[in-house]
Amino acid sequence: MYSWRKLREKLFTCLIIALSVLAIAPVLHIILTVFANGFAVIAKAGTSFFTDLPPTPLSKEVGGIAPSIAGTLLMTAISLPIAVTLGLFAAILTAEFPSNPLSLAVDAIAKSLASIPTIAVSMIVYTLVVVPMKSFSALAGAVALAVIALPYTYTYFSTALRSVPSVYREAAFAIAMSRWGAVVRVLIPVARKALTTGVLMTVARVMGETAALLFTAGRFRTGVSFSPTAPVDAIPLLIFDYILSPYTVWHQVAWGATALLLLAYLMVFLATKLIVKEVRL
Amino acid sequence: MSLTVAELEKLKGILIRMAQNIKGILQVTEKLMSVSDVEQRKMFWREIENTAAILDRIRREFVNEVLVFIARRQPLGRELLASHVLISIAYDVYRISRYCREIARIDSMLAPSSGLSTVANLSEAFREAEKAVEAALNDLIEFSPKRVGIVNEVDNRVDEAYKNVLLEVTSSTTVSREVAVKAIIMRHIERIVDHAQYIEQYLSELT
Amino acid sequence: MFAVEMNNVSVYIGDRQILKEVTLRIPYNTVFVIMGPSGSGKTTLLRVVNRLIDLVEGARVEGFVKVLNFDALRSDPYELRKYIGMVFQVPNPFPHLTIYENVAVAAKINGVAKSKRELDEVVKWALEKAMLWDEVKDRLYDYPHQLSGGQRQRLCLARALAMKPRLLLLDEPTANIDPVNARKLEEAIVSLKDEVTVVMVTHSPHQAARVADYVAVLYDGRVVEQGPAQQLFLRPSTEVAQKLLRGEI
Numbered sequence: 001m002y003s004w005r006k007l008r009e010k011l012f013t014c015l016i017i018a019l020s021v022l023a024i025a026p027v028l029h030i031i032l033t034v035f036a037n038g039f040a041v042i043a044k045a046g047t048s049f050f051t052d053l054p055p056t057p058l059s060k061e062v063g064g065i066a067p068s069i070a071g072t073l074l075m076t077a078i079s080l081p082i083a084v085t086l087g088l089f090a091a092i093l094t095a096e097f098p099s100n101p102l103s104l105a106v107d108a109i110a111k112s113l114a115s116i117p118t119i120a121v122s123m124i125v126y127t128l129v130v131v132p133m134k135s136f137s138a139l140a141g142a143v144a145l146a147v148i149a150l151p152y153t154y155t156y157f158s159t160a161l162r163s164v165p166s167v168y169r170e171a172a173f174a175i176a177m178s179r180w181g182a183v184v185r186v187l188i189p190v191a192r193k194a195l196t197t198g199v200l201m202t203v204a205r206v207m208g209e210t211a212a213l214l215f216t217a218g219r220f221r222t223g224v225s226f227s228p229t230a231p232v233d234a235i236p237l238l239i240f241d242y243i244l245s246p247y248t249v250w251h252q253v254a255w256g257a258t259a260l261l262l263l264a265y266l267m268v269f270l271a272t273k274l275i276v277k278e279v280r281l
Numbered sequence: 282m283s284l285t286v287a288e289l290e291k292l293k294g295i296l297i298r299m300a301q302n303i304k305g306i307l308q309v310t311e312k313l314m315s316v317s318d319v320e321q322r323k324m325f326w327r328e329i330e331n332t333a334a335i336l337d338r339i340r341r342e343f344v345n346e347v348l349v350f351i352a353r354r355q356p357l358g359r360e361l362l363a364s365h366v367l368i369s370i371a372y373d374v375y376r377i378s379r380y381c382r383e384i385a386r387i388d389s390m391l392a393p394s395s396g397l398s399t400v401a402n403l404s405e406a407f408r409e410a411e412k413a414v415e416a417a418l419n420d421l422i423e424f425s426p427k428r429v430g431i432v433n434e435v436d437n438r439v440d441e442a443y444k445n446v447l448l449e450v451t452s453s454t455t456v457s458r459e460v461a462v463k464a465i466i467m468r469h470i471e472r473i474v475d476h477a478q479y480i481e482q483y484l485s486e487l488t
Numbered sequence: 489m490f491a492v493e494m495n496n497v498s499v500y501i502g503d504r505q506i507l508k509e510v511t512l513r514i515p516y517n518t519v520f521v522i523m524g525p526s527g528s529g530k531t532t533l534l535r536v537v538n539r540l541i542d543l544v545e546g547a548r549v550e551g552f553v554k555v556l557n558f559d560a561l562r563s564d565p566y567e568l569r570k571y572i573g574m575v576f577q578v579p580n581p582f583p584h585l586t587i588y589e590n591v592a593v594a595a596k597i598n599g600v601a602k603s604k605r606e607l608d609e610v611v612k613w614a615l616e617k618a619m620l621w622d623e624v625k626d627r628l629y630d631y632p633h634q635l636s637g638g639q640r641q642r643l644c645l646a647r648a649l650a651m652k653p654r655l656l657l658l659d660e661p662t663a664n665i666d667p668v669n670a671r672k673l674e675e676a677i678v679s680l681k682d683e684v685t686v687v688m689v690t691h692s693p694h695q696a697a698r699v700a701d702y703v704a705v706l707y708d709g710r711v712v713e714q715g716p717a718q719q720l721f722l723r724p725s726t727e728v729a730q731k732l733l734r735g736e737i
Contacts, residue, residue, distance in 0.1 A: 099545065165580075167576065167578060167580040168580055168582060168583070169543075170540060170543065170576065170580070171576065171580045171581075171582065171644070171647075172582075173540060173543070173569065174538065174540065174569065174572075174573070174574040174576070174648070175569075175573070175593070175594040175597060175598070175647065175648070175651055176566060176569040176570040176572075176597060176598055176651065177597055178566055179566075181597070185593070186582060186584075189584040190582070190583060190584050192584070279583045279584045280583060280631065280633035281583045281633065283734050283735065283736050285734050285735070286734065355694055356733075356734075357693055357694070357697060357721050357733035357734075358720075358721060358722065358723070358724045358729070358730050358733040358734070359723075359724070359730055360733075360734065361721070361722060362722060362723070
């Protein structure tokens with residue numbers, strides 16, 4: 001009896017390990033494949049991968065993806081503050097006034113924004129921003145990204161604020177802090193790790209978003225542009241276009257860009273672990 | 282019923298049983314004061330001596346029990362007052378037995394030539410004291426000072442008698458042995474009634 | 489006259505009536521203990537005093553409450569709370585602030601101290617009064633999670649004291665601490681009488697016996713008996729109070 005139970009236990013443990021490996025294996029495989037193929041390309045191109053323009057379809061040189069990097073950075077820089085600010089205020093609103101009808105409305109809207117397909121967002125922003133401006137632009141791309149990121153920031157921030165035990169809020173009031181003071185000096189600082197994680201998660205989301213930029217950003221690859229009103233490129237867009245093309249050199253560029261994107265994601269995840277000091281309750 | 286109250290009831294029971302012994306010792310002392318046969322009196326002296334010693338021991342143990350009760354149960358309110366009352370009444374009961382012992386001692390010193398039975402009116406006074414103590418004991422059993430009136434009355438009468446004896450002593454320059462013995466015994470009797478009164482007083486603190 | 493006066497105060501949370509026509513008088517510079525079984529409304533009563541009851545969904549307060557010359561129910565709660573310090577049942581020092589900052593923030597917000605030197609003095613004074621100074625003087629810049637539960641509670645007391653309040657509210661402050669720290673806290677509380685009026689809630693009659701000058705017995709939302717502590721602990725006049733002292737309820 002005794003040894004049969006031990007055997008069963010061991011069997012179960014092995015099963016769990018096997019299934020876990022099975023679940024993680026594809027991800028590991030993807031990461032390894034991307035790095036293997038991508039770093040080869042980057043190594044061949046050297047630092048010019050980050051500064052040169054993309055190659056013509058039949059060239060021998062790999063060139064670079066500078067326009068895409070610039071575009072991604074620009075659009076992230078514009079969309080992130082918008083999404084973070086709006087998300088934070090909405091989260092504070094629903095945390096401080098949970099039963100207010102406005103809070104309930106905000107909560108419902110923010111959550112339902114998440115269920116709009118990203119391609120639909122892209123088309124809506126096309127109609128609302130690109131058409132009046134009569135051109136694609138970084139701004140349009142940023143607006144689309146912000147709309148997509150908003151439900152995420154709202155949910156991350158809202159969860160973060162709700163995870164602060166209410167006893168600290170009570171303590172804040174008990175020492176005669178004003179309502180706003182309690183939010184700024186207690187609620188937000190105690191939740192800072194979760195809030196920062198939320199921001200970094202949003203950065204990752206925004207950096208890798210493709211469908212939203214299809215009809216908004218413009219795919220401007222022939223030069224590096226930092227102007228918000230002019231068309232720009234984005235790394236995911238470049239990967240999307242070049243992978244679908246028949247040119248080998250463009251495939252290589254796409255691998256390199258994917259590796260770069262993946263590297264950026266890994267750095268974001270590392271940052272979430274290291275940047276903000278945890279508040280030990 | 283909570284543990285505190287249950288334990289307190291148990292302690293009350295012990296005290297009441299201790300107090301019952303007093304009835305016995307008082308009866309023997311009364312007999313001592315009316316009998317002249319030395320052999321009988323010797324028996325009585327021994328009985329009184331033993332009972333008094335036992336009661337002393339019981340009292341010490343009882344006080345210890347009550348202190349342990351207080352430390353363990355940490356009573357408040359009525360139960361705290363009751364603890365104090367139990368310890369105090371135990372002392373009063375013990376003192377009554379001590380006075381009986383003192384009376385027996387004087388009788389033993391008077392023997393064989395004389396005895397308490399030769400002194401006038403002592404038995405009468407002692408019977409009064411017995412009445413008072415019995416009333417107090419009955420009140421103790423019921424834990425309520427219902428008979429405080431009786432005890433006070435007896436106290437007044439015994440006080441009067443004691444004062445008269447003191448007057449006899451203080452009014453002449455020399456005093457006969459009979460008067461001296463009477464004075465001492467009357468004092469003991471008066472103290473016995475005092476302790477009966479104290480018992481009533483403690484019981485009334487609880488109401 | 490009295491630090492706190494309550495006249496016919498009733499508190500409803502939703503449909504339930506928690507406090508029923510409570511009338512109380514709390515004299516200045518005493519330790520006033522509110523005693524009663526769990527669920528009798530003691531915490532609610534305390535929270536009416538500094539208007540923390542406002543944070544409870546669906547709470548409604550009726551009656552008249554005077555706290556330190558404020559009409560407590562009609563005044564601005566943020567103004568009222570400047571004069572009232574509170575220590576909660578579960579120690580809740582701010583986890584993102586150091587020990588020093590925890591105490592200092594209370595002083596800064598209420599304008600008790602302005603310069604760094606003044607702040608240092610207030611922090612030292614508050615920690616000494618809470619009997620915590622000796623244990624933390626070498627680690628003022630550690631965080632509360634490095635302290636034991638009892639030390640955290642004393643830190644909360646120091647934080648409340650740093651406001652230099654006129655009234656100190658304590659909600660079962662020793663409920664979640666070990667006995668040694670609980671005694672230290674009680675000693676600290678009794679020593680504060682000269683500077684503040686202390687209102688403490690407890691369900692332990694023995695704790696009340698140790699610290700109280702005045703006691704109010706609360707049962708099922710009503711004040712059943714109130715008066716000087718000595719009187720209540722030797723000769724309670726109601727059966728409810730007697731049962732409470734015995735630990736039967």
